[in-house]
Amino acid sequence: MIKYNLKCSNKHEFESWFADSKEFDKLNKRKMLECIFCHSKKIEKSIMSPRIGTHGKNKFKSNTNITQVKKLKKELQDLRKFVEKNFEFVEENFANKVREVYYDKKSKKNIYGSTSEKERQELKEEGIDLMSIPWVDKDN
Numbered sequence: 001m002i003k004y005n006l007k008c009s010n011k012h013e014f015e016s017w018f019a020d021s022k023e024f025d026k027l028n029k030r031k032m033l034e035c036i037f038c039h040s041k042k043i044e045k046s047i048m049s050p051r052i053g054t055h056g057k058n059k060f061k062s063n064t065n066i067t068q069v070k071k072l073k074k075e076l077q078d079l080r081k082f083v084e085k086n087f088e089f090v091e092e093n094f095a096n097k098v099r100e101v102y103y104d105k106k107s108k109k110n111i112y113g114s115t116s117e118k119e120r121q122e123l124k125e126e127g128i129d130l131m132s133i134p135w136v137d138k139d140n
Contacts, residue, residue, distance in 0.1 A: 001069075008035035009042035011117055014134070017069075036135040037114040038092070076136040083133070087112045095119040102128050 004024060007013050014036045018024045024045070027033050033043045087110040090097040094113030101107045115123070115130075123130060 005046040006033070006035075006043050007046040008038060008040040010035065010038050010040055012037040012040075012114075013046055013117065014132075016134075036132075073136060076134055079133060080136060083112055086110055089113060095123060098123065098128060098130070099126075102126075 001017050002020060002024075003015055003017050005013060005015055012035050016033070018027075024033075028043055031041045034041050035043065090111045090113040092114055094111065094115045097111050097113065101109045101111060120130060
C-alpha cells in the first residue's frame, strides 16, 4: 500500500491510499479519482514526504490486511451516510454559512459542504475549527 498527497485542479489537497503507484496511474487515467471537496476529476500527486521504515520491532509493514481496509472503507461510508442524513448540504457556500452558524450562538444547525484552502485558512484565523472527512463514494 502507498499513500499519496493529492491535489485537484481547484487546489484542494487530500490524501488517498493505493495498492501501488501503477494503481494510482490507472485510476487517474480513467478519471476514476475525484476531489473529496469539489468532485473535480483533474487530480495530480502533490509533494509528499517519504515514509521511512525503522529497524527492529517498529519496522514498517507494507502488507496491509485487506480486511482492515474494507472495514475502514465501510466505516467511512457509514460516516458519509450519517452526515448526509443529519447535516444540511450547503454546497460551495460553506464558508459563509458556517460563519452564520458560528456567530449566531442560538443556532445549533449542522452543515457540510466544500470550501477552498484560502477560505479554510480565513475561517481558522477567525477561530472557527473545521473538520475534513474522507468522502468515500457510496458505490465505489
